[in-house]
Amino acid sequence: MSTDHQNQTVRTRFAPSPTGYLHLGGARTALYSWAFARHHKGQFILRVEDTDVERSTPEAVQAIMDGMAWLNLDYDEGPFFQMQRMDRYRAMIDKLLEKGDAYLCYCTQEELNQMREKQRENGQRIRYDGTWRPEAGKVLPTPPADVKPVVRFKNPLSGAVTWDDLVKGPISINNEEMDDLIIARQDGTPTYNFCVVVDDWEMKITHVIRGDDHINNTPRQINILKALGGDQPIYGHIPMILGPDGEKLSKRHGAVSVVQYHEEGFLPDAMVNYLARLGWSHGDDELFGREQLIEWFDSTNLSKSAAQFDPEKLKWVNAHYMKQAPKEVLLSDLQTRLEKEGVNAFEGPKLADVLDVVLERASTLVQLRDEAALFYKVPSVNVEELKPMLEEAGVRAALAEFNEGLNSVEWNVEALSGLVKTTIKNHGLKMPKLAMPLRLMLTGITQTPSIDKVMNLLGKHTVQTRIAQGLQS
Numbered sequence: 001m002s003t004d005h006q007n008q009t010v011r012t013r014f015a016p017s018p019t020g021y022l023h024l025g026g027a028r029t030a031l032y033s034w035a036f037a038r039h040h041k042g043q044f045i046l047r048v049e050d051t052d053v054e055r056s057t058p059e060a061v062q063a064i065m066d067g068m069a070w071l072n073l074d075y076d077e078g079p080f081f082q083m084q085r086m087d088r089y090r091a092m093i094d095k096l097l098e099k100g101d102a103y104l105c106y107c108t109q110e111e112l113n114q115m116r117e118k119q120r121e122n123g124q125r126i127r128y129d130g131t132w133r134p135e136a137g138k139v140l141p142t143p144p145a146d147v148k149p150v151v152r153f154k155n156p157l158s159g160a161v162t163w164d165d166l167v168k169g170p171i172s173i174n175n176e177e178m179d180d181l182i183i184a185r186q187d188g189t190p191t192y193n194f195c196v197v198v199d200d201w202e203m204k205i206t207h208v209i210r211g212d213d214h215i216n217n218t219p220r221q222i223n224i225l226k227a228l229g230g231d232q233p234i235y236g237h238i239p240m241i242l243g244p245d246g247e248k249l250s251k252r253h254g255a256v257s258v259v260q261y262h263e264e265g266f267l268p269d270a271m272v273n274y275l276a277r278l279g280w281s282h283g284d285d286e287l288f289g290r291e292q293l294i295e296w297f298d299s300t301n302l303s304k305s306a307a308q309f310d311p312e313k314l315k316w317v318n319a320h321y322m323k324q325a326p327k328e329v330l331l332s333d334l335q336t337r338l339e340k341e342g343v344n345a346f347e348g349p350k351l352a353d354v355l356d357v358v359l360e361r362a363s364t365l366v367q368l369r370d371e372a373a374l375f376y377k378v379p380s381v382n383v384e385e386l387k388p389m390l391e392e393a394g395v396r397a398a399l400a401e402f403n404e405g406l407n408s409v410e411w412n413v414e415a416l417s418g419l420v421k422t423t424i425k426n427h428g429l430k431m432p433k434l435a436m437p438l439r440l441m442l443t444g445i446t447q448t449p450s451i452d453k454v455m456n457l458l459g460k461h462t463v464q465t466r467i468a469q470g471l472q473s
Helices: 025-040 057-068 081-098 107-121 192-202 217-227 258-263 268-276 291-294 311-324 328-338 350-362 365-375 383-390 395-405 413-426 430-441 452-458 460-471
Strands: 013-016 045-048 077-081 103-104 150-153 159-165 169-174 182-184 207-211 232-239
Touching: 013 025, 013 077, 013 207, 013 460, 025 045, 025 207, 025 232, 025 291, 045 057, 045 291, 045 395, 057 258, 077 081, 081 103, 081 150, 081 182, 081 192, 081 217, 103 268, 150 217, 159 232, 159 365, 169 217, 192 217, 258 268, 268 311, 311 350, 328 350, 328 365, 350 452, 383 395, 383 430, 383 460, 395 413, 395 430, 395 460, 413 430, 413 452, 430 452, 430 460, 452 460
Parallel strands: 013 045, 045 077, 207 232
Antiparallel strands: 103 150, 150 182, 159 169
16 A cells, blocks of 8 residues: 555545534634645545534535635535445445455444443453454354344554654554444444545545544554555644633634634635644744745644634734725625614715725724724713713813814814814813813714824714714713
8 A cells, every 4th residue: 555645646635524614623624735735736625524414414514615615715626425425335345344354243232331331340441342353263143133233344453553644743553552443333324434534545635634633533544444455645633723721722712613704804815814824834924825825835834733723813814904905895895794784884974985094993894894883873972981071170171172173174184183282282181181082972982093084084064063962961
């Protein structure tokens, strides 16, 4: 069995199980497999491992497809579905049975439970004891008529399985540590570990990049592949992604569908850039596009250590991509998001002008929407928050003078900024003493873009009306 793929076209695969959404870990595996194939001018295959009939759903399949589409991870072949290849798997199982590399096991669940309990009591490793494993000179029990057998793979009893992992380096597992794996259930359905082997072989997969939670499966799969006479792919097991607290990534950390990140206002290119850096690096480069990723990506800089998901770093990357995005793309998204919130962006300042002001502060498209919405909605001012600000020495008088001064000032950012500075100087105030209540009156919140830019966009009538109303508090 050869593992030399130097003269072969590189073929990678992403093989999710459709029992849930495409989460960050799965998306990163897909991205690395895709980037590796594109770097080597090879093929990237999508395979849906749907043999878990009870848990697999069409909705989960669609969620995977939606996630791949949003990230723009195009595949060259597929999607292939394992449930459509059952006849092929069964034929391969029959081949192993004929060769004596697999056998029928009639142990009942009760017998297996008793076996495990006895092993626990004796301090032994929990494993199948080989009751039905055929050996030279061994007399097997008579098959019970009322028990449907499973099919077990006859794992070698000695030697070791070794492979040179793309990420972790040389790995060796003794065959004595593995028992005889079930490769077909009582109903004849082939199991995950067997289907994977047949698919990887027949689809000519040269490189398998997957999470290191699969490491224990790899020696079993290699042994099955040897028995079938197939070519062994090169394996690379990437460490898991941890949450900011160092614990396994969960929903509370953001382990949600990648499509939800679209809903939360992240750009796909930003997500691709961020995910690429969660376990791979190119020097100190933090920001790079897809073409750069493809040019750089190979297995030499894949990290052996678990990566930590940092929501703030993701926002930082996203803010960069938002500032680089074509203005018409941002405007279209902003318009759609505002409409969904019932905000009419046609009554008020030009949306393009608003975008110019709010973009510098936003790190997500949702934040961009919320900042922009301030210019199209009448604010609900918290009087209890405003009153103490107005009662500060000199503030109410300064705001009244400022509002009066707006009658004669030119309506542009520079002139408005000048009036603000003149007013605070005249009344011996610091900028926040005037700007904070002014922001609250005009927008309903105290954190906004530069106050002169906000006033310029809102227009004279709106600004003066809201200040006058605020001063009556």
